[in-house]
Amino acid sequence: MAQKKLSIRIDGQLISAEEGQTILQAAKANGKYIPTLCALDGLTPVGACRVCLVEVSGVDRLFPACTTPIQDGMSVTTNSPRLTRYRRISVELLLIERNHVCAVCVSNGHCELQSMATAFGINTVEFAYNYPKLSLDTSHPRFVLDHNRCILCTRCVRVCAELEGAHVWDLTSRGIHARIVSEMNEKWGQATSCTSCGKCVQACPTGALAEKGWAVEEMVKNLGTVTTLVHRRGVEV
Amino acid sequence: MSTLLQVPLPTEEKTYIDKVVAERLGRPGALLGILEAAQERNRHKYLPLEMLRYIAIKTETPLSRIYSVATFYSLFNLQAQGENTICICRGTACHTRGSRNLLQGARLDLGLGLEDGEADGNEADKLLLTTPDQKFTVRTVACFGQCAMAPVVEVNHRICGHATERTVQREIATIRAGE
Numbered sequence A: 001m002a003q004k005k006l007s008i009r010i011d012g013q014l015i016s017a018e019e020g021q022t023i024l025q026a027a028k029a030n031g032k033y034i035p036t037l038c039a040l041d042g043l044t045p046v047g048a049c050r051v052c053l054v055e056v057s058g059v060d061r062l063f064p065a066c067t068t069p070i071q072d073g074m075s076v077t078t079n080s081p082r083l084t085r086y087r088r089i090s091v092e093l094l095l096i097e098r099n100h101v102c103a104v105c106v107s108n109g110h111c112e113l114q115s116m117a118t119a120f121g122i123n124t125v126e127f128a129y130n131y132p133k134l135s136l137d138t139s140h141p142r143f144v145l146d147h148n149r150c151i152l153c154t155r156c157v158r159v160c161a162e163l164e165g166a167h168v169w170d171l172t173s174r175g176i177h178a179r180i181v182s183e184m185n186e187k188w189g190q191a192t193s194c195t196s197c198g199k200c201v202q203a204c205p206t207g208a209l210a211e212k213g214w215a216v217e218e219m220v221k222n223l224g225t226v227t228t229l230v231h232r233r234g235v236e237v
Numbered sequence B: 001m002s003t004l005l006q007v008p009l010p011t012e013e014k015t016y017i018d019k020v021v022a023e024r025l026g027r028p029g030a031l032l033g034i035l036e037a038a039q040e041r042n043r044h045k046y047l048p049l050e051m052l053r054y055i056a057i058k059t060e061t062p063l064s065r066i067y068s069v070a071t072f073y074s075l076f077n078l079q080a081q082g083e084n085t086i087c088i089c090r091g092t093a094c095h096t097r098g099s100r101n102l103l104q105g106a107r108l109d110l111g112l113g114l115e116d117g118e119a120d121g122n123e124a125d126k127l128l129l130t131t132p133d134q135k136f137t138v139r140t141v142a143c144f145g146q147c148a149m150a151p152v153v154e155v156n157h158r159i160c161g162h163a164t165e166r167t168v169q170r171e172i173a174t175i176r177a178g179e
């Protein structure tokens, strides 16, 4: 059955989109850019990073574009001083939460968080750094997990559960104590459900998941491998 | 089947879980109910890892998912609990009404000391202390939803509103006397 067509406006431009699409999907399909960190084509959106906030006219609060379904007649603004301010704050909060020390990070120069910060012109943060003392899991023969760089976007969780079907990762605890865990708090190397496919590493936007053997700046992720797979499996993007 | 056999749990526990799972599976929120039932039945009111593993297998839930659920809700304990639980609210309303003193009072009364948890300001999250004789557990929550009665203390699942240090002392004394 053909999807019902809805007309919406994005930044004033009239767009026809399919019912059931999110604002982000509709915008992408029409060549409009909305910044994102936790959204990844083909994975269930979760709205964890709040970088994709947009304005919907007539409503005061902001909406995450990745999880908000479009409605007929909706008028969306993807860029405004207010949005820039809120997106900036979201990125700053991610930066202060863990120890994002780019100079010594394997992903320096290839990090989505870093690029986002650069794009928003963030060179100082408004809030105090948390400096949590976090661990490193080097038990896997090929990969490492560094909690210090994790932004809890859960892209690894979803790529593993939804594409690989292994569901090695999930989130434990809440709030400031939330962490990525493999199985029941097992060391990654001991997680028997892990197939060592490396999808989580490629999907990770920062240096939190990386391949072993790379020095600072050397871990270049290949998100393409994940998205190609999405297309090949016919997952609706 | 081999994975099932590897989980070291007494047979009657397994039978009980099998029954609960059969009753609830497929209903919305089934996992929460199953975990709650399993914890209720446990002598020390907690969910040992083997139990989580067994439930995961029985409900075909990924291990990481079940661990995530069990650590998200403060209702679930992954450590053994004392026979009596004193739960002190460290939510905002109770904090402003002096619940820190209640917590410290309870810890001192039960000889639990004040060292850990307090200093790093984390006590609003999950603080959990059990006396060496396994009689009492002191724990915190971040709001019972009873803020009008702040500060709130829950003694063995009974809510005591407008609690003072005396209230807590009296509750502990009553439980001790009753033994």
Ligand code: FES
Pocket (backbone or CB within 6 Å): A035, A036, A037, A038, A039, A046, A047, A048, A049, A050, A051, A052, A053, A064, A065, A066, A067
């Ligand atoms: S991309 Fe929408 S909240 Fe992260």
Ligand code: FES
Pocket (backbone or CB within 6 Å): B089, B090, B091, B092, B093, B094, B095, B142, B143, B144, B145, B146, B147, B148, B150, B151, B152
């Ligand atoms: S803050 Fe204690 S009950 Fe709400």
